[in-house]
Amino acid sequence: xxxxxxxxxxxxxxxxxxxxxxxxxxxxxxxxxxxxxxxxxxxxxxxxxxxxxxxxxxxxxxxxxxxxxxxxxxxxxxxxxxxxxxxxxxxxxxxxxxxxxxxxxxxxxxxxxxxxxxxxxxxxxxxxxxxxxxxxxxxxxxxxxxxxxxxxxxxxxxxxxxxxxxxxxxxxxxxxxxxxxxxxxxxxxxxxxxxxxxxxxxxxxxxxxxxxxxxxxxxxxxxxxxxxxxxxxxxxxxxxxxxxxxxxxxxxxxxxxxxxxxxxxxxxxxxxxxxxxxxxxxxxxxxxxxxxxxxxxxxxxxxxxxxxxxxxxxxxxxxxxxxxxxxxxxxxxxxxxxxxxxxxxxxxxxxxxxxxxxxxxxxxxxxxxxxxxxxxxxxxxxxxxxxxxxxxxxxxxxxxxxxxxxxxxxxxxxxxxxxxxxxxxxxxxxxxxxxxxxxxxxxxxxxxxxxxxxxxxxxxxxxx
Numbered sequence: 001x002x003x004x005x006x007x008x009x010x011x012x013x014x015x016x017x018x019x020x021x022x023x024x025x026x027x028x029x030x031x032x033x034x035x036x037x038x039x040x041x042x043x044x045x046x047x048x049x050x051x052x053x054x055x056x057x058x059x060x061x062x063x064x065x066x067x068x069x070x071x072x073x074x075x076x077x078x079x080x081x082x083x084x085x086x087x088x089x090x091x092x093x094x095x096x097x098x099x100x101x102x103x104x105x106x107x108x109x110x111x112x113x114x115x116x117x118x119x120x121x122x123x124x125x126x127x128x129x130x131x132x133x134x135x136x137x138x139x140x141x142x143x144x145x146x147x148x149x150x151x152x153x154x155x156x157x158x159x160x161x162x163x164x165x166x167x168x169x170x171x172x173x174x175x176x177x178x179x180x181x182x183x184x185x186x187x188x189x190x191x192x193x194x195x196x197x198x199x200x201x202x203x204x205x206x207x208x209x210x211x212x213x214x215x216x217x218x219x220x221x222x223x224x225x226x227x228x229x230x231x232x233x234x235x236x237x238x239x240x241x242x243x244x245x246x247x248x249x250x251x252x253x254x255x256x257x258x259x260x261x262x263x264x265x266x267x268x269x270x271x272x273x274x275x276x277x278x279x280x281x282x283x284x285x286x287x288x289x290x291x292x293x294x295x296x297x298x299x300x301x302x303x304x305x306x307x308x309x310x311x312x313x314x315x316x317x318x319x320x321x322x323x324x325x326x327x328x329x330x331x332x333x334x335x336x337x338x339x340x341x342x343x344x345x346x347x348x349x350x351x352x353x354x355x356x357x358x359x360x361x362x363x364x365x366x367x368x369x370x371x372x373x374x375x376x377x378x379x380x381x382x383x384x385x386x387x388x389x390x391x392x393x394x395x396x397x398x399x400x401x402x403x404x405x406x407x408x409x410x411x412x413x414x415x416x417x418x419x420x421x422x423x424x425x426x427x428x429x430x431x432x433x434x435x436x437x438x439x440x441x442x443x444x445x446x447x448x449x450x451x452x453x454x455x456x457x458x459x460x461x462x463x464x
Contacts, residue, residue: 175262
């Protein structure tokens, strides 16, 4: 079940969702693909880099082009620099190289998204909602913690790739503030009554035996139903990047205009009558993990992926409580030439497997290692892990550590604390309340977005 939309972070905070349950380093890909940009000072200093005064003038001209106003939203300008920085943030968060051709295809939709964010920001301010520096700092700390990064490493990582930290801060601020707007808008409707929960339980009992899907979406709204070429082109570009390996939760957080973007596009387990008929027709045929072609629905396009299928009321499985210890490498592993530190890390991991005989002891060992990855990865369903991990854990008795599991970034040791067989199709009242709330929030968000656009004065000067 997805989390409440009132518990949000930033787009890049969702990167933790795209890694393995053991906390895979999702920044690794960017180290090889993302270009390292020179600092502004270096690019303007002719003496240091051998540029002539003419080169300095060129840099100043480029800076001027960056300040070109693309749109004015209720008197607030949106510049080319703003749009390009968001594009760089997308490139960094997905870990994929973004060419100028792809960026040119993304820009119109980035412009539209940032216009929506400007309108949301103005609504946040009009309601006197204050997103504190502490809230933003906590969100950034959370990003760094979930990705095994030391304090302030995110700032350095963004600077290395030529992305202003302000770009990320602005996105975090809008997301946190917008959830507070929706909380105000819903008021008492944000609390589900016992009668509403009972009605949903009754509806599910009546649908028992029918299929339901664990699905995620990216929603791209269409501005003019008579002319959908730009949005279709953008949707096709996003699908190409997803099929190349861009993490779905990150792309959804960056570009989906549905409220589910705050949960990385996840809708959780949904029944067929909760989806658009056009989406149902596709997901019925999709294998798990596939990315759909653009699906035309009322108001725009949907990109869907299916992470699971089951029959309502029936999903037996095994629930695992786990602990882990992680021995990090100081540099990425070259299997042909391991460093002295990596050899020592392996010796330390072997020692842990020989001396840790309980989950508490393994957690204590992880704490001594700096707890680079959390000792408790949370409850896990065995059947939803990758086949290799299922094979390792399916026969592992509780209280016994795995052998050292070597990755490019370090060595994991896992231990099962308990196993429980349960029917995962059973919904608790709190899960049903979350589902009802998510549906209500989505309806409220779309209506409020439409109202903001209807009242706004938007002057589009350029989409490039």
